[in-house]
Amino acid sequence: MERTLPLYGMLARYPDPDTLVEAAEKATAAGYTQMEAYSPMPIHGLAEAIGFHSNRLPWIVLLGGIVGGLTGYFLQYTTAVIDYPLNVGGKPNHSWPQFVPVTFELTILGAGLAAVLGMLALNGLPRPNHPVFSIDEFKLASRDGFFLFLLARDPIFDADSAASFLRELEPAPLFVVPVEEEHA
Amino acid sequence: MSDSIRDDVSNGPVATSGLPVLEPGHTYSTITDKISEIALTKRTSRRWLMGFGIGFTLTMVLLYSIAVLLIRGVGVWGLNNPVGWGFAIINFVWWIGIGHAGTLISAVLLLLNQDWRTSINRFAEAMTLFAVSCAGLFPLLHIGRPWLAYWLLPYPNTMAVWPQWRSPLIWDVFAVTTYATISLLFWYVGLIPDLATMRDRAKSSFAKIVYGIFALGWRGAARHWHRYETAYLLLAGIATPLVVSVHTIVGYDFAVSIVPGWHVTVFPPYFVAGAVFAGFAMVLTLAIPIRAFYGLQDFITERHLRNMAKILLATGLLVAYGYMMETFMAWYSGSDLEWSLLMNRLFGPYAVQYWALLFCNVVVPQLLWLRSIRGSTIALWLISLVVGVGMWLERFIIVVTSLHRDFLPSSWGMYTPTFWDWSLYLGTIGLFLMLLFLFIRFLPVINIFEMRVLLEKKEREKEEGEERA
Numbered sequence: 001m002e003r004t005l006p007l008y009g010m011l012a013r014y015p016d017p018d019t020l021v022e023a024a025e026k027a028t029a030a031g032y033t034q035m036e037a038y039s040p041m042p043i044h045g046l047a048e049a050i051g052f053h054s055n056r057l058p059w060i061v062l063l064g065g066i067v068g069g070l071t072g073y074f075l076q077y078t079t080a081v082i083d084y085p086l087n088v089g090g091k092p093n094h095s096w097p098q099f100v101p102v103t104f105e106l107t108i109l110g111a112g113l114a115a116v117l118g119m120l121a122l123n124g125l126p127r128p129n130h131p132v133f134s135i136d137e138f139k140l141a142s143r144d145g146f147f148l149f150l151l152a153r154d155p156i157f158d159a160d161s162a163a164s165f166l167r168e169l170e171p172a173p174l175f176v177v178p179v180e181e182e183h184a
Numbered sequence: 185m186s187d188s189i190r191d192d193v194s195n196g197p198v199a200t201s202g203l204p205v206l207e208p209g210h211t212y213s214t215i216t217d218k219i220s221e222i223a224l225t226k227r228t229s230r231r232w233l234m235g236f237g238i239g240f241t242l243t244m245v246l247l248y249s250i251a252v253l254l255i256r257g258v259g260v261w262g263l264n265n266p267v268g269w270g271f272a273i274i275n276f277v278w279w280i281g282i283g284h285a286g287t288l289i290s291a292v293l294l295l296l297n298q299d300w301r302t303s304i305n306r307f308a309e310a311m312t313l314f315a316v317s318c319a320g321l322f323p324l325l326h327i328g329r330p331w332l333a334y335w336l337l338p339y340p341n342t343m344a345v346w347p348q349w350r351s352p353l354i355w356d357v358f359a360v361t362t363y364a365t366i367s368l369l370f371w372y373v374g375l376i377p378d379l380a381t382m383r384d385r386a387k388s389s390f391a392k393i394v395y396g397i398f399a400l401g402w403r404g405a406a407r408h409w410h411r412y413e414t415a416y417l418l419l420a421g422i423a424t425p426l427v428v429s430v431h432t433i434v435g436y437d438f439a440v441s442i443v444p445g446w447h448v449t450v451f452p453p454y455f456v457a458g459a460v461f462a463g464f465a466m467v468l469t470l471a472i473p474i475r476a477f478y479g480l481q482d483f484i485t486e487r488h489l490r491n492m493a494k495i496l497l498a499t500g501l502l503v504a505y506g507y508m509m510e511t512f513m514a515w516y517s518g519s520d521l522e523w524s525l526l527m528n529r530l531f532g533p534y535a536v537q538y539w540a541l542l543f544c545n546v547v548v549p550q551l552l553w554l555r556s557i558r559g560s561t562i563a564l565w566l567i568s569l570v571v572g573v574g575m576w577l578e579r580f581i582i583v584v585t586s587l588h589r590d591f592l593p594s595s596w597g598m599y600t601p602t603f604w605d606w607s608l609y610l611g612t613i614g615l616f617l618m619l620l621f622l623f624i625r626f627l628p629v630i631n632i633f634e635m636r637v638l639l640e641k642k643e644r645e646k647e648e649g650e651e652r653a
Binding site: 017024036037038039040041042043046047049050052055057058061065072075076079080083084086088089091095098099101102104105106108109111112113115116118119120122123125126127128129130132133138139140141142143144 | 211212213216217338344345346347348349350351352354355358359362365366369370372373377380381383384385396397400401402403404405406407408409410411412413414415418419422423425426429433436633634636637640
């Protein structure tokens with residue numbers, strides 16, 4: 001097949017989670033910095049093996065919770081104390097203990113929305129199309145396939161050496177394919 | 185949560201007791217194929233059609249009852265003075281309580297690292313979602329003019345008024361909407377990787393497109409999984425206090441008032457325990473037939489049923505303690521009003537319901553002390569049904585007996601539900617069943633990717649065991 005599109009990277013399939021983690025570690029050791037691993041379930045240590053450490057999500061969730069909680073409290077304060085003070089059962093206008101439940105619920109709501117939307121945004125989802133989807137076998141990434149992917153934008157990437165490097169790591173069955181970039 | 189704590193818990197008695205949480209002989213592909221096949225098969229079984237048909241018919245009854253209610257007003261119900269809170273509130277509390285077991289299974293058991301939750305959590309979360317949908321209908325309809333329900337929300341309006349923040353009823357609005365939202369998110373986030381599996385395994389292009397849209401382009405990248413797991417764990421962490429707060433606030437709906445029988449300090453925790461009790465009963469009621477019909481005994485094993493039976497027993501005892509304290513406080517408070525309420529419950533016109541509730545919720549669950557009962561699927565199923573009825577009676581007793589004899593004997597009355605009360609209640613059961621059957625038909629009932637994780641973990645444990653031996 002004649003190549004018409006620029007190369008996006010090289011994909012290899014491994015038989016099980018341990019082999020994949022091992023392969024990822026070897027690739028990191030060999031100097032590859034731009035890679036991704038695909039698996040049908042989360043694998044302990046895989047993200048670290050491909051050199052991914054930072055995780056900003058907890059901070060986003062904390063922020064979401066704080067924003068939600070403050071919104072809840074000030075919503076009640078401004079409406080019940082400033083905008084329309086109302087004497088209910090002789091309680092003070094700023095009867096803060098009774099503002100706790102709504103504040104709590106909105107804290108949870110803010111944190112929950114931040115967790116889900118933050119996770120999707122950081123992951124760049126939704127993204128219905130991706131170059132790796134052009135490979136037929138990639139369907140197995142959601143069943144029992146464990147894939148390592150070396151990206152072409154890696155400074156030390158070279159199509160032939162990447163292919164032979166992945167082969168040395170004993171993919172099974174011997175499966176190493178180039179992935180092309182999609183049309184922009 | 186630190187690893188050491190999680191390890192301690194997973195080595196506890198539940199995780200190591202004899203029966204397996206996953207029958208041996210499965211691989212990543214057999215798990216995937218077996219679970220996804222239930223939804224992907226083109227053949228629709230007759231049993232499914234029958235179940236769905238019943239749910240659909242009852243949903244039509246629900247719609248008809250709502251139409252009658254909207255045309256003629258809440259007078260079609262059995263409400264009166266003094267009983268202004270009838271079936272609407274009983275059913276609201278009943279449904280929302282049922283929902284709580286779903287969150288508990290998916291969130292609390294996840295944080296406690298309990299392996300056995302994996303095969304029932306998806307299904308329990310779906311149950312939560314549908315139960316909350318049914319619950320939400322009742323307060324909306326009870327306000328009489330549901331098209332003005334947005335008045336409950338704080339928004340600047342021409343009447344220049346705001347919600348009354350010191351009322352538990354407005355807390356309820358926030359608690360229930362937050363709960364519905366978080367339950368939906370939790371369920372959906374859990375589904376995303378499995379939707380990708382469905383997308384990749386679907387044969388028809390229509391199914392591929394629909395699953396593909398909802399899978400959001402999930403491709404199982406390691407970075408994605410990493411953030412995904414963080415998000416899921418954090419969601420579980422916030423859903424746990426949420427579920428407690430929701431039923432606490434439902435308890436406040438009663439306890440903050442000054443009505444004898446409602447003004448009880450033990451209500452919030454006792455409501456939470458009751459909710460878990462009713463919810464686990466519902467999980468058993470649903471899981472036992474589904475597991476038999478779809479041959480899921482490999483995934484929902486005896487272990488699951490037994491563990492749920494133990495939780496049922498434990499929460500049943502908590503509920504029994506609640507009843508005991510209510511009775512004790514009626515005497516200990518020295519309040520004539522409390523005492524006459526208790527006498528009314530024990531020997532008044534609704535005594536049959538009260539004794540039936542004690543029988544269903546306190547006496548029958550004691551059978552679960554017996555190992556042979558916990559091991560018998562049929563017995564468990566029957567007990568779960570009895571508990572479901574008992575918990576409904578509990579809310580009936582709380583709502584009706586506390587109201588029907590007001591402070592002045594001249595304003596005493598009786599509450600009798602009408603045909604439209606029953607049809608609406610039955611209708612929500614239909615809606616629940618219909619949604620549940622649609623869910624079973626089109627989505628994976630068991631979390632596939634978590635089963636793969638469980639399989640990997642079990643194999644690792646097996647290898648380590650062999651090395652040690």
